[in-house]
Amino acid sequence: MAPISLGYSPCPNDTYIFYGLVHNKIEGAPQFTEVLEDIETLNTMATNNQLDMTKISFHALGHLRDRYCLLHSGGALGRGCGPLVISREPLAPEDLAHKKIAIPGKLTTAALLLQLFDHNIQNLVVLPFHEIMSATQSGDVDAGLIIHESRFTYPDYGLHKVIDLGEWWESATGHPIPLGGILARRDLGSEIIQKIDQSLRASVEFAHSNPNAVKNYIRQHAQEMDENVMQQHIDLYVNDYTLDYSTDGEAAITDLYHRAEVANIIPPSDLPIFMS
Structure with missing residues (x-):
């Protein structure tokens, strides 16, 4: 079997999760070829069918x-x-x-939440997420939609929080916020997808059991990030849902897609979201 192309971002929560898979720490796992890109690039690559498996x-x-x-x-x-507007x-x-408003990508969940919050918001400019705070500070844009570690550092830029879209979502729905997930191509077939799914869970469990083993890999890809911010990032985005969505998480995802379909933001689908 050829190696499976695996896309994920250099963000600490992703490198934490995938360390075990790409460093052959998971017994019986398939071989993977990693592709590290920012989330919007990964969204585009998946849209173009360029990856077998990706964040x-x-x-x-x-x-x-x-x-x-x-x-x-x-x-x-x-x-x-959740994402913040600053x-x-x-x-x-x-x-x-x-x-x-500067956004980190048209296909980001942050952008979807912004559209669900107010469908009249139309004047959107796509920028790399790490440029959004500077563009807001300089006045190139009126506001910015920020994700990742920016939610911890925006006060350093003298910026103001307009709304926490995560708080808005939780208040409106009662659900946790679905930001990103790992997917696989359906044409890999149910047997391979099940094996990948089991290996991915084992990789998360490996990181939980061996946090010191994964630290250097995380740091290598978060070169300019302060150590405390790096740990805050992991603590925020790696939680019980990372191991398994559970009924609670699946309900949140289903509700997000229902609302997006009703708003004509995404096309309807009758296919089950999971295959295994």
Whole structure:
């Protein structure tokens, strides 16, 4: 069997999760060829059918359910971990419909949550996520939609929080926030997908049991990140849902897709989201 192409980001939660898989720590696991890119690049690569297995935004998967299925482990779901809208000058959330807003990608779940919050928000500019705070600070845009470790560091830029879209989602639905998941191509077949799914869970368990073993790999890909911020990132995005979505997590994903379908943001699908 040829190696499985595996895409994930250099963010600490991803390198934590995939260390075991790509360093041959999981007995009986298939061979993987890793592709490290930012989440929006991975979304695009999956859209173009370039990866067998990848981390992806739940928003992007909503457009790809005919070709890809979701795996049970490795996802980023949680509470208190949603994207924030920030601005240089204080703004009210209802003002955002008339503002120019930088987003980290059209297919990010952050962008989907922003559209679900207010469908009148239309003036969106895509920037790499690490440039959004600088663009907001300089006045190139009126506001920015930030993800990842930016939620810990935006006060250092003198920026103001307009709305926490994670808090909004939790208040509106009662569900945890579905941000990103791991998917596999449906045409790999159920037997291989089940093996990948089991190996992925084992990789998460390996990291939980061997946190010191994975630290250097995480640090290698988070070169400029402060050690405390790196650990905050892992603590925020790696949780019980990372091992298994459970009924609670699956209900959150189902609700997200229902709302996005009703809003005509993603196409409807009758296929089950999981294959194994």
